[in-house]
Amino acid sequence: MEIIVEQLTRGHKLISRDKFSNGEVNIGRAYSNDIIVSDPHVCPVHLQISFDGNAWIAQDKASINGSVIEQSNQPVHNHVIESGDIICFGKTMIRLIFPNHAIAKTIPFSPFEDLVDFARQPLIMACNILVFLAIAAWISYINKPIEVTWQHVAAPAIGMTLGFLSWPIVVSLVSHFTKNDARVMYQIGICFIFFNLFVLSSVLESIVYFNTSAHWSIAHLVVVLPISLAFGLFWLNCYIGFHMTAVRRFVTAGVLTTLLFGGSALVQLSKQPEFSPLPSYDATIMVPTLQFSSSSSVDDFVEQSQALFEQTRKQSEQEKE
Amino acid sequence: MKHFVVFLLLMSCSKAFATEQAEEIFKQLAPSLYQIRLIDSASGEKSSIGSGFQISKDGLIATNYHVISGFALYPEKYQMQYLDHQGNKGKLTLKSVDVINDLAIVKREVEQEMDYFAIAEQNPVKGEELYSLGNPHDLGMIVVPGTYNGLKKESFNDKIHFTGSVNQGMSGGPVVNAKAEVVGVNVATSGNQIGFLVPHQKLQTLFKQLQIDPPVTIEQQMSEQLSASQDELVNALLTSPWQSKMLGNAKVPTIDVPFIRCWGNSNAEKQDAIVLSVVANCTLEENTFISSHFNTSTIEMEYQYLDAKSLPPLKFYHLYQQQIKRAGPGNKARKDDVTEYQCHHDLVMPENQTINTKSVFCTRNYKRFPQLYDVLFISGSIDKDKEALISHFTLAGVEQDSAMAFTKKFMEAIAWK
Numbered sequence: 001m002e003i004i005v006e007q008l009t010r011g012h013k014l015i016s017r018d019k020f021s022n023g024e025v026n027i028g029r030a031y032s033n034d035i036i037v038s039d040p041h042v043c044p045v046h047l048q049i050s051f052d053g054n055a056w057i058a059q060d061k062a063s064i065n066g067s068v069i070e071q072s073n074q075p076v077h078n079h080v081i082e083s084g085d086i087i088c089f090g091k092t093m094i095r096l097i098f099p100n101h102a103i104a105k106t107i108p109f110s111p112f113e114d115l116v117d118f119a120r121q122p123l124i125m126a127c128n129i130l131v132f133l134a135i136a137a138w139i140s141y142i143n144k145p146i147e148v149t150w151q152h153v154a155a156p157a158i159g160m161t162l163g164f165l166s167w168p169i170v171v172s173l174v175s176h177f178t179k180n181d182a183r184v185m186y187q188i189g190i191c192f193i194f195f196n197l198f199v200l201s202s203v204l205e206s207i208v209y210f211n212t213s214a215h216w217s218i219a220h221l222v223v224v225l226p227i228s229l230a231f232g233l234f235w236l237n238c239y240i241g242f243h244m245t246a247v248r249r250f251v252t253a254g255v256l257t258t259l260l261f262g263g264s265a266l267v268q269l270s271k272q273p274e275f276s277p278l279p280s281y282d283a284t285i286m287v288p289t290l291q292f293s294s295s296s297s298v299d300d301f302v303e304q305s306q307a308l309f310e311q312t313r314k315q316s317e318q319e320k321e
Numbered sequence: 322m323k324h325f326v327v328f329l330l331l332m333s334c335s336k337a338f339a340t341e342q343a344e345e346i347f348k349q350l351a352p353s354l355y356q357i358r359l360i361d362s363a364s365g366e367k368s369s370i371g372s373g374f375q376i377s378k379d380g381l382i383a384t385n386y387h388v389i390s391g392f393a394l395y396p397e398k399y400q401m402q403y404l405d406h407q408g409n410k411g412k413l414t415l416k417s418v419d420v421i422n423d424l425a426i427v428k429r430e431v432e433q434e435m436d437y438f439a440i441a442e443q444n445p446v447k448g449e450e451l452y453s454l455g456n457p458h459d460l461g462m463i464v465v466p467g468t469y470n471g472l473k474k475e476s477f478n479d480k481i482h483f484t485g486s487v488n489q490g491m492s493g494g495p496v497v498n499a500k501a502e503v504v505g506v507n508v509a510t511s512g513n514q515i516g517f518l519v520p521h522q523k524l525q526t527l528f529k530q531l532q533i534d535p536p537v538t539i540e541q542q543m544s545e546q547l548s549a550s551q552d553e554l555v556n557a558l559l560t561s562p563w564q565s566k567m568l569g570n571a572k573v574p575t576i577d578v579p580f581i582r583c584w585g586n587s588n589a590e591k592q593d594a595i596v597l598s599v600v601a602n603c604t605l606e607e608n609t610f611i612s613s614h615f616n617t618s619t620i621e622m623e624y625q626y627l628d629a630k631s632l633p634p635l636k637f638y639h640l641y642q643q644q645i646k647r648a649g650p651g652n653k654a655r656k657d658d659v660t661e662y663q664c665h666h667d668l669v670m671p672e673n674q675t676i677n678t679k680s681v682f683c684t685r686n687y688k689r690f691p692q693l694y695d696v697l698f699i700s701g702s703i704d705k706d707k708e709a710l711i712s713h714f715t716l717a718g719v720e721q722d723s724a725m726a727f728t729k730k731f732m733e734a735i736a737w738k
Contacts (some may be wrong), residue, residue: 275655278650
């Protein structure tokens with residue numbers, strides 16, 4: 001009869017796994033044991049597991065600190081083992097499993113695995129980082145109201161790229177320190193694809209705002225784009241870097257997205273003065289080639305502006321009350 | 322009134338004589354001059370002071386609206402008090418205001434008929450010696466001699482141009498001629514030796530109106546005056562000739578009236594500027610004071626022509642967009658006075674298709690005078706890769722119809738060459 005003994009951390013993470021088939025397993029600090037633990041709170045001969053022909057029995061060998069079954073919190077005294085029992089002794093924990101113990105279903109590779117592998121390819125990764133670098137350089141170029149040379153834009157562009165590189169590195173470090181596979185290259189590959197998508201979505205957003213200016217309500221739906229991109233990025237960060245259930249991954253990505261957008265919305269809200277004497281309006285203008293919608297006439301514009309008078313008058317009455 | 326009239330047979334150009342004359346006038350008029358004070362009810366201390374002068378035997382006193390504006394707007398917060406030349410204090414009640422010409426009439430209780438200032442029947446002549454009376458800096462009544470220089474030309478509401486030091490605390494004090502008749506009321510100073518006065522006719526009108534048809538409430542009276550004034554002003558603007566002025570390659574409207582003055586500037590001399598910017602702005606150089614934190618009746622029109630020189634269009638438009646982002650109103654107002662702005666924006670092309678713009682129209686309502694609004698308009702051209710025109714105007718304290726008529730005319734007057 002065989003038994004599998006797994007050594008666990010206090011957080012139930014697996015340290016080692018051994019299979020025994022000789023009908024008796026001795027556990028303790030002494031080198032004569034089958035499983036030797038270095039926990040100072042464990043006695044030299046602490047615990048014995050033996051097969052009596054019918055069942056496996058666990059027996060504490062009169063140790064100083066004792067042993068207990070985690071599930072029932074009962075002291076171990078001629079305990080008949082069931083598959084999955086966890087025994088705690090000293091600061092050590094073991095799980096006992098029989099070979100016929102039920103296991104979870106095999107998870108097929110998800111389509112994301114292909115995407116992740118694709119993003120990790122050196123050529124793809126280099127292209128994405130270069131595209132990002134070029135975008136960063138372009139942004140610093142158009143923001144400077146003076147004559148610029150390439151040195152003017154190179155430094156901020158490299159700085160910005162390095163800044164953005166810190167996110168995948170932080171995620172990898174966290175997964176490394178939580179005993180997961182760091183997979184740095186995968187994280188970097190995926191992150192830069194998404195950073196470029198963010199830029200694309202903000203350009204799209206501007207084009208939509210510029211062209212649908214008279215129809216605010218529809219245009220505002222475009223905000224969904226960056227939010228879903230952020231969710232997608234966080235979800236993939238979790239997928240690559242951490243072993244977690246689908247539900248947990250979904251919740252983690254959701255919480256991070258809410259923190260990012262909710263947090264920045266909250267900061268903006270808190271900065272807003274109680275009363276602003278300045279108007280706030282959408283001032284998006286773009287080059288003539290990006291105008292796809294037709295312009296309104298002056299009469300239409302004047303007609304639509306008329307509605308504002310009624311609105312502000314109502315607001316004035318409400319505030320007076 | 323007769324007791325006051327000092328007949329001076331000879332006018333002398335000698336300064337000594339002028340001073341003597343001033344002293345004489347002041348001595349006789351002193352009992353009818355007052356310091357007007359606003360007392361903060363909560364602290365019991367005075368929060369503002371100005372001057373005033375009696376204009377009827379039964380205790381009506383004329384002053385500036387801005388001296389007592391706190392009381393007119395927040396009667397529960399302040400008390401009005403007079404201080405006469407002998408140091409006696411007494412309570413005042415508010416009878417009538419002219420917010421446009423900055424005049425107010427208050428009343429003190431009198432036990433018997435009192436002496437008062439006569440209001441002149443005729444305008445002074447240019448160069449005539451006048452005497453401004455008042456109470457600057459809380460130091461007691463003083464007399465400042467000066468000269469009448471006619472009406473200020475660039476002013477929409479008539480103002481007398483007076484050469485003499487009208488100081489702040491003299492606001493509301495009378496300006497008299499040698500016959501001790503009131504020809505104006507001190508109102509503003511515009512630097513050394515230049516003062517402006519409200520002409521006596523305005524006070525005469527307000528005084529007569531008070532006797533015939535006293536206002537129901539001060540707020541309603543102000544509201545009617547503001548409405549009538551904005552109507553007159555916007556009408557004058559809409560019916561005056563609009564001229565098309567070249568700004569770079571653009572045509573922008575200016576209005577040919579003396580009270581709107583235009584200025585211009587450009588960065589053409591700056592070699593390192595990557596965008597050529599030419600600016601022109603036209604403003605009405607006066608406004609209506611409602612309170613220390615709220616003024617109205619301002620008019621501003623501003624144009625900016627931009628030439629991208631060798632910049633690529635994407636960068637040019639990015640920089641140009643920064644210029645459109647921060648339009649602000651031309652007048653001061655706080656939360657108590659107005660709502661926040663509400664805006665409408667769209668891509669707009671006039672029927673003649675001379676220009677294609679991104680236009681923004683914003684308005685806010687006056688809480689105390691709900692028929693009045695501040696409006697703000699800004700537009701930027703979006704039809705040329707290397708050139709742009711920003712057109713902007715603000716009108717303060719106008720009614721909806723006036724605002725929209727002006728907006729339509731303005732938008733249709735902007736074009737490329």
